[in-house]
Amino acid sequence: MVIQTDQMPDARQLAIIAEQLGRAPRGIEAVAAVDGEGTPLVLRMAPIVDGKPFPTLYWLCSERLKIEISRIEASGVIKQLEARLREDVDFLEAYHASHRDYVEARWQHMSAAQRHDVERLGYTEVMRERGIGGIANWNQVRCLHTQYAHHLCGNNAIGQWLDAEFSVAGCLP
Numbered sequence: 027m028v029i030q031t032d033q034m035p036d037a038r039q040l041a042i043i044a045e046q047l048g049r050a051p052r053g054i055e056a057v058a059a060v061d062g063e064g065t066p067l068v069l070r071m072a073p074i075v076d077g078k079p080f081p082t083l084y085w086l087c088s089e090r091l092k093i094e095i096s097r098i099e100a101s102g103v104i105k106q107l108e109a110r111l112r113e114d115v116d117f118l119e120a121y122h123a124s125h126r127d128y129v130e131a132r133w134q135h136m137s138a139a140q141r142h143d144v145e146r147l148g149y150t151e152v153m154r155e156r157g158i159g160g161i162a163n164w165n166q167v168r169c170l171h172t173q174y175a176h177h178l179c180g181n182n183a184i185g186q187w188l189d190a191e192f193s194v195a196g197c198l199p
Contacts, residue, residue, distance in 0.1 A: 027062035028195060032070065040064050046087045053080055055135065059178040061198045067091060070177045073136050080148045081160035082134040084175035085190065092165055092171060094197045098188065099170045107167045107184060120183035125157030125164045125172075127181040158182070 035043060035057045043051045043066055053075035059068040065089040066089065071080045086092060111118045132153060136144065144153055157164050159172030167184060174194060177185020188194045 027198065028067060029059065029060050029062070030179060031060055032058060032093045035066065035196065039064070042066055043069065043087055043197055046089055052076075058084055058175075061088070061188055062196065063199055065199075067198075069177050070135060070179070073132060073140050073153060074143050074149070077147065079144075079152050079156075079160070081156075081174070082172050083128060083135065084179050085170065086171045086175035086178075088198075090197050092176065093187070094192075097169045098192055098194070099131075104167050104170065107187070108165075111165055111167070117183065122164055124176065124182045124184065125161075125182075128158045128176055129154060129156075131180055 033056055033058070035054065039057055039060075040051070043054070043057075045064070050145045051069070054069050055072050056070040057068070058070040060066055067086070069087050071083060071085050071109075073080060073083075074188045086095070111121060111172045129169075142152055152160075156162055158176050159169050161168045170184065170188065173182055173184035174188055176182040177188070
């Protein structure tokens with residue numbers, strides 16, 4: 027079970043996140059999705075971390091999901107997806123819509139101060155044009171982990187396909 031949330035992590039969740047990441051977290055704005063037990067699955071990240079654009083708005087932190095998606099990714103699925111994007115105009119348009127959803131969500135989650143910092147540091151174009159996981163070429167798939175993190179929090183065609191083909195969410199408690 028996946029529950030969308032947009033709340034600061036509590037002490038228990040921060041401890042889990044540190045264990046999931048293997049270090050103290052930085053740049054977390056909120057826990058964006060949890061499982062039925064309240065364990066963080068996806069983190070929503072700050073747009074700027076340490077003075078640089080953070081490459082992803084949604085960061086998959088669930089160890090179970092990371093392992094499952096890594097297994098799928100290792101099977102060569104990205105090449106299969108990119109071939110489908112070249113051949114299936116409707117799938118490509120749905121994927122481009124996913125990128126637009128992601129860019130808009132990233133911009134909408136920014137506070138006025140964060141938008142000011144993005145503009146001041148010269149990153150407005152990057153934040154407005156880079157899609158899921160910071161990818162520039164919206165016809166390519168770089169990382170299934172970032173796709174799936176977005177799927178759990180927004181509209182993502184690749185994540186929907188992963189659930190339809192591999193029942194990824196089925197690995198959760």
